[in-house]
Ligand code: C2E
Ligand code: MG
C-alpha cells in the first residue's frame with residue numbers, strides 16, 4: 001500500500017510540475033505577443049485623504065486579459081522580470097502613463113501625481129533615469145505629476161540606487177517606497193533614504209483591528225515619517241479600517257474607496273470624488 005501511495009504522490013508531483021512548466025512557457029510566449037499586439041492595459045486606482053476623501057493620487061496598474069483568460073500581474077510580472085521583457089513592458093507603461101498625465105492635465109482633470117510601478121531589473125537598467133526624463137520632456141508634462149514606485153528590493157545596493165533616486169527627485173519626479181512592511185522593512189532605509197511617499201503594505205493592516213502589535217508598529221512608522229512624507233496605506237477594504245485609520249493623517253488606497261478602473265471610468269470617478 002505504501003509503495004502504491006508513493007507512486008501516486010510521485011505521479012501527482014510530476015503532473016503538477018508539468019502543468020507549471022507548460023503554463024510558464026505559454027505565458028512567456030503569449031506575453032511577447034501581447035507586447036507587440038498591444039494587449040496590455042493600464043487601470044487606475046485612486047488614493048484619497050482618509051479624513052476628507054479628497055483625491056491625492058492615482059496608481060497605474062497593469063492589466064492583461066488574453067483570450068485564454070485574465071492573468072494577474074503577480075503572475076506575469078515575475079516572468080517578465082526573469083526574461084527581461086520587463087524593460088519593454090516598463091517602457092510602454094511609462095509612455096502610456098505620461099500620455100494620460102498629458103491628457104488629464106490638458107482637460108484640467110488632474111492635479112495629483114500618477115504613480116507607476118518599476119521593478120528591480122528595470123530600475124537597475126543603466127538607461128532607466130534617462131528614459132524617464134526623455135519621455136517627460138517629449139510629452140512636455142510637469143514631472144511632479146509622475147511618481148515612481150520602487151520596493152526595498154531595489155535598495156539592495158543602497159549606494160547605486162540612492163544616486164538614481166536623487167537624480168529623479170532633482171528632476172522633479174516623485175519617488176515612493178512600495179510594499180513597506182513585507183520583507184526586511186529596514187528602518188535604516190526609511191530614516192536615511194530620500195523619498196516622497198511611503199506605501200504601507202496591505203499585510204500590515206489586514207487584521208489591524210484585533211492586533212495591538214500591528215497597531216503599535218503602524219503608529220510608530222507613521223510617527224517617524226509623517227511630518228515630511230506622504231504615507232499611503234494600501235489594501236483598505238472595510239469601513240472599520242477607515243474609522244481606525246482616521247486617527248492618523250494618512251492617504252488611503254483600497255477596494256473600500258475604489259477598485260482599479262479603466263481610464264474612462266476613473267475620469268468619472270474623479271469627477272464624483274471631487275478635487
Ligand atoms: P502593488 O504595486 O503593491 O499594487 C497594489 C496591489 O493591490 C494591486 O494589485 C491592487 O489591485 C491591489 N489592491 C488595491 N486595493 C486592494 C484591496 O483593497 N484589497 C486587495 N486584496 N487588493 C487591493 P495588482 O493590480 O494585482 O498588482 C499586483 C502587483 O503587480 C503590484 O503590487 C505591483 O507590484 C505589480 N505591478 C502591477 N502593475 C505593474 C507595472 O506596471 N509594472 C511593474 N513592474 N509591476 C506592476
Ligand atoms: Mg505599487
Ligand code: MG
Pocket residue numbers: 178179199201234
Ligand atoms: Mg504595494
Ligand code: MG
Pocket residue numbers: 179
Ligand atoms: Mg505588491
